[in-house]
Amino acid sequence: MFKLSLFVLFLIICDIAIASDVQQKHETLFINQEKLNKKLLPNVKHLLKEKSDGYRQQFLRLLNNLEVDGYKFVNDTPFTIIIPKISFDATNIDKNTIQQLIFEHIIPGVQLKKLKDEEIYGNMNQNPVEIKNQTLLNKWQVNDIDVLKFNRISAKLISFIEIDGCLNDKKNNYVKRNIQEHNSYNEPQKLVQKNANKTDISEKAxxxxxxxxxxxxxxxxxxxxxxxxxxxxxxxxxxxxxxxxxxxxxxxxxxxxxxxxxxxxxxxxxxxxxxxxxxxxxxxxxxxxxxxxxxxxxxxxxxxxxxxxxxxxxxxxxxxxxxxxxxxxxxxxxxxxxxxxxxxxxxxxxxxxxxxxNKDKETPPLLAFPWFNSQFLSHSFLALEKDNRFTQIARFLNSADIAPFIPGSNYTFFVPFDEAFEKYEFDELSDDVLSSNKSINFILNHFVKGRLYNRDLNDGETFETIGGQIIKIKKDYSGNKFVNQATIVESEVFVYNLGTMFYIDDVLYPEVLHSDYKNIQVTKHTEHENDSSEELFTTEMPEITENDEIFNLMKTSATSSSNITGNMS
CATH class of the missing domain: 2.30.180.10 (FAS1 domain)
Structure with missing residues (x-):
């Protein structure tokens, strides 16, 4: 049983931590303090790619179109740009809000060559940006948000840090993430007291x-x-x-x-x-x-x-x-x-x-098997393995090493029925194919970071999968919901408080494994031809062993030596 003293201690620590963070913010001196007042922005026009809709390109396009009085776009000043993992609809956001968003994610005057633990920089809003190395978790964080990727363009004096979220997320309501971590759905309604006389009570009272x-x-x-x-x-x-x-x-x-x-x-x-x-x-x-x-x-x-x-x-x-x-x-x-x-x-x-x-509020038992560091994936796998409607997805999960991509919890898993795999004959794929990188990418396109509820799946909504593809939600006149071409058959299958599963009648992005499916067909055709050719022989052809091959080589070598000797004589 959870000890009450630990629970109480946790509450106290939370209060202390909040107060400490507030105090620390005002006392921080940034490494790039002298660069903060210069009205310069990085010129990223040369980095734009028309056909790409990733988070980086989305943010760079927003930056390239930014117009701020007194600010100049330059090529000769170092910058570090933090790419938030969010989706924008710039047409519905005012210019000032867009400016604040962009400024929050740009560190001026510094091109980070590598990430260093506990370094604090100021962004263009003059708010702290702290880099941390979570050694035990084997990951880097920026303001407690996980770093997904870090790279730099030396010739252009720009470094990029891609993060799994958005800086200052709690303060800005323009951010539309895959899933809101603080959803107002379960928040209690405000109580209104009819007889309350606010004017008679001072703030001190x-x-x-x-x-x-x-x-x-x-x-x-x-x-x-x-x-x-x-x-x-x-x-x-x-x-x-x-x-x-x-x-x-x-x-x-x-x-x-x-x-x-x-x-x-x-x-x-x-x-x-x-x-x-x-x-x-x-x-x-x-x-x-x-x-x-x-x-x-x-x-x-x-x-x-x-x-x-x-x-x-x-x-x-x-x-x-x-x-x-x-x-x-x-x-x-x-x-x-x-x-x-x-x-x-x-x-x-x-x-x-x-x-x-409220099944989504239930805490789970800690599993050491099959993937200790991926509790959501472990509990999902064990639940699906017991259900004879999901033997194929269980086979994929058991073969493809996707656990490193889905650590911990807070995920949504779109789970196809067996018929969906059989539709593409993916049920005949070999174990080697199931454990391949293509298979890993294929399965990851069924996972979304963040816990989605049915209320989040609105018509036209899009989400990025962990495999990097975009899935789109559709809703017909009968109220049926679709993920790409797949129909959602069963919604909100809660995996304790770790995440949510949605059962669907088709696989997502089957073309990822399409070439492997073709190989199956070619193999079948080749095997059929071999079977037909074997019927032409009335006597079984002897199998050539490794020893036979060595013996033949020795005979060939001996014959060649004899010929050479004869010619010499």
């Missing part, structure tokens, strides 16, 4: 309201780190700040949340944001007047902010919904805080139902 609660919770001996963590990301903070009424805040202890933590792996209900928000709301009651527990003769039923009813009792012991109140305190702002030993409104049946609706 707002800070005091939430500060008092946080300070009190931090002193609790039984531990409330988990509740505090959820409170920070909850809309309750806004409610407590803006409202003038009194509140009863029921705070479950850390051990209360720990009860719902899975053992080693499984489903943690509080990984579902909207559910967590609902639970938090149902632990807060808003009152016009403070509540005196001792004045309750029998029971008092009150409605929580989330809509559930909470029953307060004073006898035989103070409790809420039959859960004992461990301690209570009244803050100086009039709010009452009750510590309780259980999370209210939680049942096994409710969690089980929630689990069925």
């Amino acid at each position: 707002k800070e005091i309201k939430t500060g008092l609660l946080q300070n009190y919770l931090s002193t609790m001996k039984s531990g409330t780190k988990v509740f505090q963590h959820f409170l920070k990301s909850s809309n309750l903070s806004t409610i407590l700040e803006d409202a003038t009424d009194n509140f009863i805040i029921l705070v479950p202890s850390d051990t209360a949340f720990q009860r719902w933590q899975p053992i080693d792996w499984g489903f943690f209900p509080f990984s579902v944001p909207e559910f967590t928000e609902s639970i938090m709301q149902n632990h807060v009651v808003q009152l016009k007047q403070p509540l005196n527990l001792k004045s309750i003769e029998n029971e008092l039923k009150l409605k929580a902010l989330g809509g559930e009813f909470i029953t307060f009792r004073n006898l035989p012991k103070p409790s809420v919904n039959n859960v004992p109140i461990l301690s209570n305190a009244t803050l100086s702002n009039g709010n009452d805080v009750y510590m309780i030993s259980e999370v209210l409104f939680m049942t096994d049946a409710k969690v089980s139902k929630l689990h069925q609706m």
Whole structure:
């Protein structure tokens, strides 16, 4: 079971890291500090290729068309250009936004000859660009984004760093990546308090309201780190700040949340944001007047902010919904805080139902086999191997060494049925072909970096596969969805929280293996001709062995020697 202390420590470390990053940004002196104020841009016109639509060409075209007052395109100044892995629609983006995007990805005055660990440069927006060598992971990163490729053009004074994402991605909403890592689909809706009077509360008073609660919770001996963590990301903070009424805040202890933590792996209900928000709301009651527990003769039923009813009792012991109140305190702002030993409104049946609706939140067991460093691929393979509809894709995965290209998790896998392979007679390919580079590229064209949901597959949407090809989503009038020419038969087959599979009725980019398919046909034809020629003989021809060949060579050599001797005599 995950230790609670480790979970709490993780939350604390996250808060410290964020504060440290902010402080470090203001204190950083960049290696290229003196070059930042020069209004120069790299001339990339000679690098443009009309027929290429890759991320580099897309970014270079955007840069080449940029018009910024006071800036000059030059050929004699070194630059390092960071190529983001994103798709643009420049027609829908204003010029200022495009400028900010481009400036964020250009390091002026420096052409990196090689990547060096922990070097920090300034980009043209004067934001830090830090190079890191993740030795244990065997990869380089730029601002914590993986480096896909690094090369330089010595004669043109330009180096390129291609990254798996976009710098400043969290701040810019013009970026359209394969999949949004922070999707608002599961974010809780804002609560609106009808009777809140914002004009009567000063900013200082707002800070005091939430500060008092946080300070009190931090002193609790039984531990409330988990509740505090959820409170920070909850809309309750806004409610407590803006409202003038009194509140009863029921705070479950850390051990209360720990009860719902899975053992080693499984489903943690509080990984579902909207559910967590609902639970938090149902632990807060808003009152016009403070509540005196001792004045309750029998029971008092009150409605929580989330809509559930909470029953307060004073006898035989103070409790809420039959859960004992461990301690209570009244803050100086009039709010009452009750510590309780259980999370209210939680049942096994409710969690089980929630689990069925959120399979994508379930944590997986760690697999050592077949590919330890590729957990998504390992779990996908084991699931497909058990399904007799996917014997061919399982055969490809088992033969083609694609694990190095799909490390870790966060992927989408478009999985063809067996009939799709048989359609092209790919089921007859030899093991040598399946393990070839062509086969690896063929399979990688069925993977997309980033976790896609059905809601992401909109008509006309395009994504780049890990194999480097572009796939396009189409939707017909009946609501059927297609990936290129393949129909999506089954959507959102979740591989725990590692990624998603979509089952399709055709393979993607079959032409990658087309030449190997032709070789099969030629081989079959040749074998057929050989079979026909063998029928012309009534006597079986003896097989020539290696020893026979050596013996013949010796005879030939001896004959030649005799002839030479005869001629000499």
